[in-house]
Amino acid sequence: MNITVIGTGYVGLVTGACLAELGNKVFCLDVDRNKIEILNSGGVPIYEPGLKEIIARNRASGRLIFSTDVAASVAHGEVQFIAVGTPPDEDGSADLQYVVAAARNIGRHMERNCIVVDKSTVPVGTGEKVKAAIRAELEARGRGELDAMIVSNPEFLKEGAAVEDFMRPDRIVIGVEEGAAGAEAREVMRELYAPLNRNHERILYMDVKSAEFTKYAANAMLATRISFMNELANLADRLGVDIEHVRKGIGSDPRIGFSFLYAGTGYGGSCFPKDVQALARTASEHGQELEILGSVESVNDKQKQVLLKKIVARLGEDLSGKTFAVWGLAFKPNTDDMRAAPSRVIVRELLQRGAKVQVYDPVAMEEARHAFALDLADLPGKEADLHYAGGAMEALEGADAVVIVTEWKSFKSPDFAAVKAALKEPLVFDGRNLFEPVTMARLGVEYHAIGRPS
Ligand code: NAD
Numbered sequence: 001m002n003i004t005v006i007g008t009g010y011v012g013l014v015t016g017a018c019l020a021e022l023g024n025k026v027f028c029l030d031v032d033r034n035k036i037e038i039l040n041s042g043g044v045p046i047y048e049p050g051l052k053e054i055i056a057r058n059r060a061s062g063r064l065i066f067s068t069d070v071a072a073s074v075a076h077g078e079v080q081f082i083a084v085g086t087p088p089d090e091d092g093s094a095d096l097q098y099v100v101a102a103a104r105n106i107g108r109h110m111e112r113n114c115i116v117v118d119k120s121t122v123p124v125g126t127g128e129k130v131k132a133a134i135r136a137e138l139e140a141r142g143r144g145e146l147d148a149m150i151v152s153n154p155e156f157l158k159e160g161a162a163v164e165d166f167m168r169p170d171r172i173v174i175g176v177e178e179g180a181a182g183a184e185a186r187e188v189m190r191e192l193y194a195p196l197n198r199n200h201e202r203i204l205y206m207d208v209k210s211a212e213f214t215k216y217a218a219n220a221m222l223a224t225r226i227s228f229m230n231e232l233a234n235l236a237d238r239l240g241v242d243i244e245h246v247r248k249g250i251g252s253d254p255r256i257g258f259s260f261l262y263a264g265t266g267y268g269g270s271c272f273p274k275d276v277q278a279l280a281r282t283a284s285e286h287g288q289e290l291e292i293l294g295s296v297e298s299v300n301d302k303q304k305q306v307l308l309k310k311i312v313a314r315l316g317e318d319l320s321g322k323t324f325a326v327w328g329l330a331f332k333p334n335t336d337d338m339r340a341a342p343s344r345v346i347v348r349e350l351l352q353r354g355a356k357v358q359v360y361d362p363v364a365m366e367e368a369r370h371a372f373a374l375d376l377a378d379l380p381g382k383e384a385d386l387h388y389a390g391g392a393m394e395a396l397e398g399a400d401a402v403v404i405v406t407e408w409k410s411f412k413s414p415d416f417a418a419v420k421a422a423l424k425e426p427l428v429f430d431g432r433n434l435f436e437p438v439t440m441a442r443l444g445v446e447y448h449a450i451g452r453p454s
């Protein structure tokens with residue numbers, strides 16, 4: 001099929017590249033000229049395992065085109081995916097300006113009936129707004145005979161595993177309009193996703209609003225699990241209980257399951273924080289308080305401070321004269337995404353308390369430089385106390401302690417003799433529970449983790 005993908009961020013780029021890999025001819029459109037230039041010169045603006053190879057292969061075969069040309073891109077697609085950002089507005093609701101702008105562009109340039117698929121995470125009712133924006137542009141052009149069929153097809157991929165998640169989805173949610181238009185759109189979507197729908201049925205058909213809601217419900221449910229585990233871990237700390245035993249003890253109940261039960265330094269990333277807020281906002285706009293979500297959010301904000309509390313309890317409020325190594329900056333492993341990363345709260349607070357900080361991340365160093373430049377703009381002179389190390393061991397040199405914030409695989413089995421030799425004291429604050437406390441004690445390492453007795 002001829003596909004247009006509007007927005008080449010994490011979702012749009014993965015969607016476009018993977019749909020090309022499945023044999024479609026895909027135009028990827030973005031307003032960011034810089035991004036398109038990078039992509040057209042063989043680069044990939046984000047780090048995502050496996051993506052670079054797929055993009056290279058499909059660009060070479062001519063199935064994947066990157067462009068800033070709105071008219072040509074929109075004219076290309078019989079199916080148009082909207083995959084632009086939906087960042088939080090000041091009041092926490094989803095800012096739909098990019099989605100509406102994309103819809104208007106479709107209305108301005110479409111030359112035949114097409115299917116418009118909303119892949120961005122959008123509040124219930126957005127499908128109708130997209131339809132209205134397209135219709136208004138068509139009427140203004142005097143092309144009212146044309147029609148766009150609206151589909152909601154929320155994306156459930158995780159960064160760091162985006163290609164794998166797209167190519168092997170647990171489920172594909174397709175929300176369609178009522179009537180003949182919906183039936184036609186459903187058939188086209190079924191055909192488009194057929195290569196990912198082998199062996200057993202993964203497509204869940206529903207109405208547009210239910211599909212929109214399902215996406216928020218999924219993210220809110222996952223965020224709730226994490227915040228609840230973090231609260232349990234903090235209580236475990238007080239009780240001398242090991243949250244890792246508890247995790248296994250409850251996860252083995254199939255009604256609970258093992259996924260997303262890891263206590264840590266709080267959830268980050270571009271989606272959980274904004275989607276929890278946006279769902280709460282939708283509820284309050286409709287006269288209902290989603291009380292649980294308020295707590296999920298405030299527990300998460302506090303959780304980003306938990307490692308700092310442990311550091312202060314051990315080393316005192318004033319950290320001047322101390323140096324900390326920070327291992328892991330991205331909000332999770334296998335990505336360079338620094339959006340809402342817990343490391344940003346931790347590094348800023350350490351610097352504010354007078355410490356020097358030596359940071360290292362296997363892939364997010366460049367993104368981290370941009371993020372910390374923004375975060376430290378109101379703390380003049382503090383950037384001088386922040387050192388970007390060339391490797392994990394280099395970050396440890398002369399540090400009083402190491403603080404582990406992201407669970408990259410390469411941090412999981414360090415040479416502890418070398419770690420001890422590099423640090424002034426064998427002191428580890430682990431926000432991701434990478435090691436066994438008994439092993440650390442045997443190795444002579446003072447170990448502070450989340451919800452685990454030291
Ligand atoms: P992103 O910010 O990485 O990328 C959005 C892109 O859209 C940018 O490159 C921007 O320049 C472009 N854009 C904005 N307006 C445009 C327009 N009018 N025309 C063309 N391009 C335009 O965003 P993302 O992380 O890919 O997220 C996109 C949506 O998908 C959001 O709603 C998000 O909640 C949702 N989502 C994200 C993930 C994820 O893992 N990042 C997963 C599932 C769903």
Ligand code: UGA
Pocket residue numbers: 121155156157158159160219222226259260261262263264265266267268269270271272331332
């Ligand atoms: C999340 C969802 O998992 C995806 O299904 C969804 O499509 C996406 O949001 C989205 O809508 O954007 P993502 O944010 O990429 O994906 O990453 P996750 O693996 O979900 O991790 C989110 C945060 O939760 C990370 O900071 C991670 O460290 C934290 N987390 C995750 C925990 O603290 N504990 C866990 O057990 C799992």
